[in-house]
Each structure stands twice: as structure tokens, then as C-alpha cells.
Amino acid sequence: MNVLVALKRVVDAEVSVRPTADGSAVDTANVRMAMNPFDEVALEEAVRWKEHALATEVVVVSCGPSACQDTLRTALAFGADRAVLVQADADLQPLAVAKLLKAVAEREGSGIIVCGKQAIDDDSGQTGQMLAALLGWSQAVAAAKVELGGDGALVTQEIDGGAEVLQLPLPFVLTVDLHLNHPRYPSLPNVLKAKKRPVEVLLPADLGVDVAPRLATVRIAEAPRRRGGGRVADVSELLSKLRDEARVIP
Ligand code: AMP
Numbered sequence: 001m002n003v004l005v006a007l008k009r010v011v012d013a014e015v016s017v018r019p020t021a022d023g024s025a026v027d028t029a030n031v032r033m034a035m036n037p038f039d040e041v042a043l044e045e046a047v048r049w050k051e052h053a054l055a056t057e058v059v060v061v062s063c064g065p066s067a068c069q070d071t072l073r074t075a076l077a078f079g080a081d082r083a084v085l086v087q088a089d090a091d092l093q094p095l096a097v098a099k100l101l102k103a104v105a106e107r108e109g110s111g112i113i114v115c116g117k118q119a120i121d122d123d124s125g126q127t128g129q130m131l132a133a134l135l136g137w138s139q140a141v142a143a144a145k146v147e148l149g150g151d152g153a154l155v156t157q158e159i160d161g162g163a164e165v166l167q168l169p170l171p172f173v174l175t176v177d178l179h180l181n182h183p184r185y186p187s188l189p190n191v192l193k194a195k196k197r198p199v200e201v202l203l204p205a206d207l208g209v210d211v212a213p214r215l216a217t218v219r220i221a222e223a224p225r226r227r228g229g230g231r232v233a234d235v236s237e238l239l240s241k242l243r244d245e246a247r248v249i250p
Helices: 037-053 068-078 094-108 127-135 186-197 235-244
Strands: 002-006 010-011 031-037 057-064 082-087 114-115 138-149 152-159 161-169 170-176 200-202
Touching: 002 037, 010 068, 031 068, 037 057, 037 114, 037 170, 057 068, 057 094, 057 186, 068 082, 068 186, 082 094, 094 114, 094 127, 094 170, 114 127, 127 138, 127 170, 127 200, 138 161, 152 170, 161 170
Parallel strands: 002 057, 002 114, 057 082, 082 200, 114 170, 138 170
Antiparallel strands: 010 031, 138 152, 152 161
């Protein structure tokens, strides 16, 4: 079975982001980029299926500028079999990405598509759900455990106060949580080999998908700065500060 893993290139989780001067976007100029952490977990899970002969091929796909090839090559070093870049320089919103992923999955004949629970740049948490709806496939979101076998999977999702176990028939879309596994570090020889491996490049038009944005961003603003803390001399001073000064920060 062919497994498709969706990888988004995002600003590295360690970088503190800032809005551009005109407040229209997040400033990504000269900022370190990386694979979305949730997508690393998605990829690790798919590669383990391949290693346990539960999947025949793991194909990774990223939609975005040509620099996404770096992310795809990292995925090849992780153990993915093939990589596809859907190249688009414009901002891609979750619905457009879902349509592109649907088209790639149909082209590949995928039986499972694995996405992250959310991309850490836009925190949308929408793409996997939209993709399942467009395809008419089963879905489970925020998977914390997946037991794949036979003609489907048992998927455990963490919910308030416990866990919910779902049985999904194939084909299905899965979005994964960080608790699912610990992604491996690719070895240096694999990283070097991946640099020479081909990445198939497609355009949205090749897939017949209109990626025009449906939503307009009104403004991007930094969160208000937190004011520094201070020391109190004793408990009674603490209590009076809590009574007279403490307030909820909007
Ligand atoms: P989001 O709905 O934007 O929070 O993204 C959820 C998941 O969808 C991500 O973790 C990725 O697996 C996938 N995804 C989102 N955007 C892209 C993209 N541009 N290319 C490939 N996969 C994406």
C-alpha cells in the first residue's frame, strides 16, 4: 500500500517570529526553516509501517516554494521512498493544500494519507480534515497511537479526561499528535545520499487545482509583551499585591 505523507516547511520552532513592517505577514526573510514538527512524527510513523512491511511505499509531498525541496530531501534521508514538490510561490491556504494533496493522492493511488495535527506557523489544524472530506474518506485526528493491520487501523485519540479509540477502514486520512512516536535522526550517509535523489516537481495547474486564496489576512500583530516579575518581602505583601494589583491580561 502506498502511503502519502504531507510535509510543510515552516519557520523553525526555536525561532521567535515577527510581523513584517507593514503587518501583513510573518517575516520569513533570513529565518531558519524546518519540517513542521508534527509532520516529522507523521513521517516517522509511515516509515515504521514500511519497515514492518505494512506499507509498500512512502511518498512525501510538500506544497510551496522550491525551497521546500530541502524539507523533502530531509524526508528522503529519514527513509521516504519518493518525494513530490507541488511548486507554488503564492501563499497556500489549507483548502488549496487539501485540494492539491487530494490530486497527488489520486495520482499515486494512496491508501493512507498522513498529515500533522497542525502546522506550527498558521496553527490552522484544517488541512487533514478538509482533505478527508474532499476525498470522502474516513479520518482520525490528533492520533496518539495507531495499530495498522488487515483492512484498516485502530486509532487512539487523546480526548479530555481519557482516550477514544476509533476503527478506521481503508482508505483513510490521519492527522498525528506529537505523542505518537519519537522521530529518528537521519544518518549522515543518508543525508548525503538524499542530496542526489530526484524530487518530482509539479505545478498546481498540472493537477488541475485552483489555489487562489479564499481568505484575506487583515493584520498580523505581535503578542503584547509580558511585564517582568518582581520580588515581594513577605506573604502579606504578596497577598496585598494579589488583592490590589493582580488582573487578567486580555
Ligand atoms: P494546517 O491545517 O495548516 O494546520 O496543517 C495541517 C497539516 O497539513 C500539516 O501538519 C501538514 O501535514 C499538512 N500541510 C499543511 N500545509 C501544507 C503544505 N503547504 N504542504 C504539505 N503539507 C501541508
